Amino acid sequence: MIERLVVDIRRIVAEHATPEGAVAALSSRLRPLAEDRSWIAEDLYETDADQGFGITILHEEPADGFLLETVCWEPGRGVAPHDHQTWGVVMGLDGEEINVDWRRIDDGGEAGRATLERVAETVVTAGIVKTFSPNDIHSIRNDSDRPSLSLHLYGRSLAKIARSEFNPLAGTVAPCPRRVRRGD
């Protein structure tokens, strides 16, 4: 199932001149994976206790190509607002996670400082898709009492990109910490 998906992602990315065009087609291609979930192995629910979530790489395209992975969020855990510096498609597979979109409203003129405002909140459940542009900022939390699982597709391998993580309460921005990933 994943092998066929990877072939299709390659084709769809190559067929589209812009990432904006590709993410719409990729969203449609990912949807069946939330309907027939027989491919979801138990170990995709493994998490890193310190991090509060578990990332499993399903496919990393060579030569700085796309990255396909699942993320499992422990109940009550989440991640601070961050950007991706590439396009992204995220689809819920199981359980429920809250995606918060943020907008940066300062001019970026002061190093280490950033002011964010909340824009929207989406409850991501099985089959719900969110797409991201490189500078979009979002945070995730799992407020439910059981793990949530989602499928993530990014234009490039996130570990190889300089990204930012934000603290909206403190008004700060810093380099995004490197996440623990299975298969990295």
Ligand SMILES: [Fe+2]
């Ligand atoms: Fe993210």
